[in-house]
Amino acid sequence: MHATDSSFEGRVLTPGDPEYAPEVAGFQTGFALRPARVWAARSAREVAEAVGYAAEEGLPLGVQATGHGLPDAAEGGVLVSTRRMDAVRIDPGARTAVIGAGARWGQVVEAAAPHGLAPLNGSSPGVGAVSYTLGGGLGILAREFGYAADRVRRLEVVTADGRIREVTAGSEPELFWALRGGGHGLGVVTELEIGLVPVARLYGGALTFDASAVDPARILAAYEAWTRTVPENLTSSLAAVPYPDLPALPPRLRGAYLISLRVAFTGGAEEGERLVAPLRRIGPAVTDTLREMPYTESPSIHNDPASPHAYYGDSAVLSELDVRAAAELLAATGPAAPMMCVVQLNHLGGALGREPEPPNAVPHREGRFLVRVLAVLDGTDRAAARAHFAGALAPLAPVTTGRFLGFAFGGGDRGEGLYPAATRERLAALKRTYDPGNLFGGPHGGQG
Missing domain, CATH: 3.40.462.20 (Vanillyl-alcohol Oxidase; Chain A, domain 3)
Structure with missing residues (x-):
């Protein structure tokens, strides 16, 4: 399958396209991304198509929403741009928010505020909410309510086999454990459901x-x-x-x-x-x-x-x-x-x-x-x-x-000290299960 003849309805961009440069640009300007193809995805299904294409072609795949946490420079491969997947839905009764992969914290704060609620966001409203949460998420209310990852209720994830999975504590407990705090490199998280706190x-x-x-x-x-x-x-x-x-x-x-x-x-x-x-x-x-x-x-x-x-x-x-x-x-x-x-x-x-x-x-x-x-x-x-x-x-x-x-900004080549040995071994075992071919382990792996 080639991107140009797939059923993908979004845009597939290559370096010669005029939209390519602004699509790969992010907040971090110190490490340039130069993927062979950029998939401007608008849904989990379109992300799954990008994952399938990358797997079939043997290309590494990375993900970018805002580009704040870019791990390193990268050349080649496939980049999935999730910035269009920025829907935010608030359930005031359940005190939850459903957040798309491209949503920024400022959007979530503004959507929750009319209900007297707040997410466990960071200090900058421009940071991507999903990538921030996958890395733990140390926010401005952290001592009272914990890490953002502690409030995750559900994740929608595209894994390396192209499946769109709904991951909860009941459906896939090991993957649910890993994605909350160690989530980079195990799949593409396309949606999060998080708990909100009563802070107005x-x-x-x-x-x-x-x-x-x-x-x-x-x-x-x-x-x-x-x-x-x-x-x-x-x-x-x-x-x-x-x-x-x-x-x-x-x-x-x-x-x-x-x-x-x-x-x-x-x-x-x-x-x-x-x-x-x-x-x-x-x-x-x-x-x-x-x-x-x-x-x-x-x-x-x-x-x-x-x-x-x-x-x-x-x-x-x-x-x-x-x-x-x-x-x-x-x-x-x-x-x-x-x-x-x-x-x-x-x-x-x-x-x-x-x-x-x-x-x-x-x-x-x-x-x-x-x-x-x-x-x-x-x-x-x-x-x-x-x-x-x-x-x-x-x-x-x-x-x-x-x-x-x-x-660890720009430290994509330095993994020491990030996790204790037991956690690192447990994450490695899950990597072998969900991404045995290391599709998400390339130079622009992760979700930033």
Whole structure:
């Protein structure tokens, strides 16, 4: 069978087509995709046709919705573009959402909000909801409600044999376990059904400090001590960003090194003010955006960049936050670093530390913090960024228990530390069952 004479009703694009370049473009611009064919799918049936074509031709197959989590550059093979499969259906009575493979979190948040409900989305509204959830999904309400993968009720999946499967805890329990947290490379997930939570508003925002006026080590120590006192319905993170001295930036950001403490609390505003009071005593804040807000405005807490760019990133799950070692990390990634680096510390624990029922493949639940490091690849190659991160993260090695799949940006060639040995062996056994020919294991495998 050839794509040009199949019953496929969408578009099959090749490098010579004018629509090809915008179809393969994604949020990550640092690693180019150059597939031989792009299937612009609109349904699970059309995805199944693409899988059948790739299997018959012996070609690797990858999937892209938004391109945020692109694992690597790739040449040849088949790419299934799911961006048109972006339907979102809310069942307010059951408190569930059915999400298409191409839907972004912003769409789900907006659809759930009129019913006083919210998904366990991440900080950026532009990230694909399905790919995010397959990798675990560490969101802004995580300490209270757990990982996004913990709330999955059902998945529609096209496996390497071309079958469209409905996967639940009852129908295929092993595959259901694996897809929730280890789902990349076992098939193409075309639809998810997830549970929603009754959150319509929250108290949140960020306190931002100028690191030239307030010692970063002092901020770290105060933040670490503060996290030991907060309830589970408060999720927070610390971000350190050194801005270049460029005319295009606003004057207040040019050459600044800013450290922000970001908060999302589902309790009342009065209690929120009491809880953040110790953070305000750290020192003078450059900005203070803490306030009560509707959940639809929650992206303002992190204010993630919306424009596509090139980046490389890695992560480390920490059993504890060694403040002295973390200060060394900030020194190595701050203004004196050879490239622009962004560091984020996520406070874990709470519901994140508890296994859901039924269990899933999300690893490292014992972690107390997650550190994420990201380099902007603007004149810097990935090898240089990786080498720099290895040295910068070294002081934290004694308290590092692993890495987190959802934040291994551009690390498609590095699998160590993502899962404990038993989980890795269990996933490998399922790979042999559902994808024995490694159809989804090519250079652009996964679902981003």
